Every structure is written in C-alpha cells, then in structure tokens.
Amino acid sequence: MAGVELAIGNGLLGVGAGLALGLGAIGTGLAQQQIIAAVFGAIVEDPKQFGKGLFFILLPETLVIFGLVIAIMLMGRM
C-alpha cells in the first residue's frame, strides 16, 4: 500500500506543479493583454515611451516565473 500512496503523492505533486506553472502563465497573460494594449496606445502618441512601455509589459512576467520556481521546488520533492 505504501507504494500506492507514494504514487498518489507523487501524482498530486505533479498536478500541483502543473497548476503552479499554468495558473501563473494565465495570470501573466491576463495582466499583459491590457498593459500591451495601453502601451501601444501610448507609443503611437509618443514613440519615446517605448522603453517605459517595455518596462510595464514585462512586469507581470514575474508571475509565471514564480510559478516555474514553485513547480521545480515541488518536482524536487517527488
């Protein structure tokens, strides 16, 4: 039975890792879609805003990277 429990435990860890990464990616996407639309509006008005715009576009990418970090930490426990 211990083997089965271990397998279930590992499976759940895998699901957790997947959720961490996937939900992080969805979060990033949701945030970026609005930011990118706004930034492009700003760049059309004033191309000098490109640098600052890029800064804001890249802000939410941290979410998916944290997701990946958590996923790797979970995988390490398998």
Next chain:
Amino acid sequence: MLKPERMSKLFVVGPKSTLPKIVSRLHELKIAHLIEHKKDEFDLCTPLENFEKLSSLLLQVRSITTHLNISSDQAKANIFKFKDLEKEIAKIKERVNKAIDEIKKTEDEISLISEQKKALKLMVLLNVHPEDFQKSNYIKSYLGYVDDPNIIKLEKITDRFEIYAAAEDKKTLIAVFIDSNFATKFEKILAESSFSDVDTSITSSLKGDAKDLFEKLLEKDEKLQVKLRTYQDKLKKIAEKHAHFLAEAEKFLSVEAEKAQIPLSFGSTREAFFLRCYLPKNDMEKTKEELMKSGNNKLYIVEEPLGEEEDIPVKLNNSKYIQNSEFFTKLFALPKYGEFDPSVLIAYTFPLFYGFMLGDVIYGLVTFALFYYLKKKFPVGKQFFNMMLAASMGAIIFGFLYGEFAGLELYHFWIERTHDFSTLMMISILAGIVHVNFGLILGFILEYNHHGLMKAANSKLSWIILQIGGVLFLGSLLKMLTVSKPLFYAGVFLFVLAVLMLLKGEGFIGVMEIPSILTHIMSYARLMAVGLASVFIAVMVNDLITFLFHKGILFWPLALISLLIGHTFNIALGILSPSLHSIRLHYVEFFSKFYQGGGKDYEPFGAEKQKSLI
C-alpha cells in the same frame, strides 16, 4: 564614467557689433548648449539682419529640392556668396517651375482624356453619340447603369422616349432620352432601380461619331504621354545637373539661417546682447578664450554657479564600448544631471545575463552572425547591434561552460542544465542578491550626496538590513535554515529596526513595499527559467530529429525540415526572450533602487543631431 560629464554655466555679455562673429564662433565650436532667454526687463535679441533674406531663399531651395527629390543629408559644407547663390537659384527655379507647370498641364489633359475615353466607350456600346447628350429644353438625356432594366416601365409614363440598353458585367448599361415634361417622374423610377450616373458633360464639347472620336482620343493620348515623358526627362536632367549644387546650397543656407536666427534666444539691451549657456567643465577655459578672441576682448564672460533645481543638460561620458549600452539607458530615460549613468553597468551585466540564459555555442554563433550582418546593413542601430554582439559572445562563452551545442550536451564541464535545476536557481538568486544590493548601494551613495546620511540610511541601507534580518528571522521561522538562539534574536532585532527605518525614510508606502525586496530578488530566477525553456525546446527538436532519422532514409528530408524549422524558431525565441528579460532585470529590479532618469539631452549649438533608433 559612472556619472555624466560635469557641466558649467557661462554668462556672456558683449556689444551688439560683435554678435555676428560670436554667433559664428559658437556655431563652429559646437560646444555651447544655449539657454533660451525669457523676456523679462530685458528684451529678446533680434535676429541677424540677413535672416529674412536667408530664410526666404532657403524656402525656395527647399521647394526645388523637394520637387527634384534631392536630399541634402550627405552634402558637404560649402561656402557660397549670397548674391551668386540668389542668382543661380533664381535661374534654376525658373526652369524647374516651367517644367513642372508643363507636366501638370499635360497630366490634367491626360486625365480628362481618360475620363472622356471611358464615357465614349460606353456610348460606342450603345451606338449613341456625344452630341445626343447636349443640353436641351425639350429632351432630357441619361447615361448610366441599372441593376435590372425590366423595372423601368417607361410606357406607363409616356410614349415620348427612346431607350438603348446593353448588358455589361452583371449590370445593364442604359441611355434614355425622354420628353423633359416627364423627367421628374422618370427620375423617381431611376432612383428606385439604383441608377448610377455616368458624367456626359465632359464629352459635350466633342462632335461627331463616338467611335471615330474614341480613336482620335487614343492618338491624342499617345502624343500627350510622349510630351509628358519629355518634360519629366527635362526635369530629371535639371535635377542631375544641379543636384550637387542644390544640396550644398540647402545645407549652407540652413546653417546660415540657423545662425541668423539664434540671437532670438539671447537677451538684449539697446547696445548689448547677453547669453547663457551650459558647456562641459573641461572645455570652459578654452571656450572662454576663443570667444574673447572673436569678440576683440570686448566681452564680459563669467561662470555662474549651477543651481540645485536647475535642469542641466546631460552629456554622457563613456568609453567606446560602453557608449553602446547608452542605447539601453536612453531607451529607459536619460539620467538627470547628478544621477548615476547606469550605462557602464548595463554594458557588462546585460551580456552576462543574456549569455547565462541562452548559453549555447551554436546559437551564439548564429546570433553573432545575424547581428553582425544587421549592423552592416542598418548602421542607424549600431549601438543596439553592438550590444547584441557582446551578448552573443556571452552566449558562446556560457555555451562552452555548459558544453551545449544546439541543445546537445557534448561534454560535462560545469552545470548540466537539463538536470541541475537547483544549482541553476541558486546561481540565479545569488546574482539577484548581488545585483539588487549593488543597486541599493548606488542608491545609498546618491541619497547621501543629496540628502545626507540619515535619509540615505533610512531609505536605502534599511533594505540591506532588512534582508539580513529577514534571512535570520524568517528563514529560521520557516525552518529553511537553523541558527543559534542569539543569531535568531539578532535577526528579529535587525528586521524590526529595518522596518522602523523604512517607516521613517519612506513612510507607510515603504513598509507596504517590504515584500517587494523578496520578489525582486526571486525575479532573478528568470535567469534560470528562460534558459531552461530554450534548452528544452532544443532538446525536444533534437529528439524529434533523431527519431525521424532512425525511421529510415525516407524520413530524412522530414528530419532536415524539423531541424531547420525547430532550431530557427528556437533561435528567434532565444534572441527575443533573453534580451527582453535581461534588460527587464535592469529596468525593473535594478534601476528601481537608484535610478529615476528624465534628464535633458545636451544639444550644443551647431552640432548636427545624430540619427539613432530612439
């Protein structure tokens, strides 16, 4: 190097008689960033006396060069006599205008003929003639298209009409002649059958058979085309013959007009003018001497102290390699005077981060070749491409360290990226700790210079104390590390101390921001994450190729295609992703510790603006 060039402010007063000479000298020196004088008790200076003549001639030259498609960008600076220039330009202008008038006239005629041809062609189809459509009080005529001619039941209105119809495409072409008493009723029917009108007034001047007229117009059109080409050639010849002269004249005149206009930024009294300008401190003494010489020693020049709140223009002062990373600095914002110029830091950490992420010898070589080509092809983006070349070098070096060649790990030297996740993550986080704290130290120095030790300690040093306290206190609380009791309490003390300092230094917002230090450092995990994504895509592509290769010779073309598409795609990602993330780490995590930007560009009078991507 870490700071922009030091500037000085000069105040120059002189008699108006020396003004032209001083303006010329300033323009030659290309060193003074002039400060515009705002009208106060002293009026603005007036432009040099030849300003109006110069600008009107410049306008004429520009209109000619636009017509002839001549650019003065590459023109050499030449010196002309104004009188000669005026005469020569008047001559060219007359010839150009004559040619242009003829071209316009001919083009108008050609377009009229083409319209007439269209109408005539329709009349030929219906076997009617232009004269039939002449205006008359008794008969009204119509020519045009309807969707369905069966709707038009003219018999119901009157029998005094004639109709011609011919099918064309999906529509029907009709010509109708009707007693003008019934015209209103008929037009109603036409409106219902979505009648689209063909203009017959343009052919009303023509007389005779439509078919003959059409042939005649064809001939006339050909003649006009020949005429048009002759005049266009003539214009081209004028352009070729005078291009050199015109470009140089335009350049000369625009420089002279700029000089003649600049006194508008100076202040003046009845007999004297005065100006203020910024210039690099190193060049000040020499500039003073030069100006004195040009003003026959009749000038009064004094250095004014720089104010604390003054918007002093910024001239970055970097060695040749580091000038390339100024691109990234400027893309974010030019530093303010007195701030650090982060270019020197980006110049080394950008390629380092990029290399750590991409880390593949083959990919690095490909991107190197690509950016080398782009640099030759688009010199405007030289700075950016040079940075990307350095970054590609970084990727090659890390590629050798990882032993990676297009995703294949040929030897094991340092880290095996497909397995040693935790080592990679540790290195990434370590890089984050070093980078973020380095930014905090820079911020501390800046605050110390501007607001003193207390403010600097409270708003910057507190973050470093917070990290040490946080690790000892929270780390052992979360059982991530074990420390002795006294160390734990020291941690608690440091943590609380840091929070109080932050509250004092940055207010409540500072305390709210406390978790950000953790997220900023953790954010460097992207150094690992982006790299892993790149490796695993490469490994997958390689697996697919091996699989196809072993399937037999029939699958080899497919293997080749997957090799090309897969790795090209991954290289494209490998350029985009690591460069964006590397620069983001600078902009978000690093700059936020010490950098604001928003400085004014140093634009010395007389210097040409350099072309760049931003």
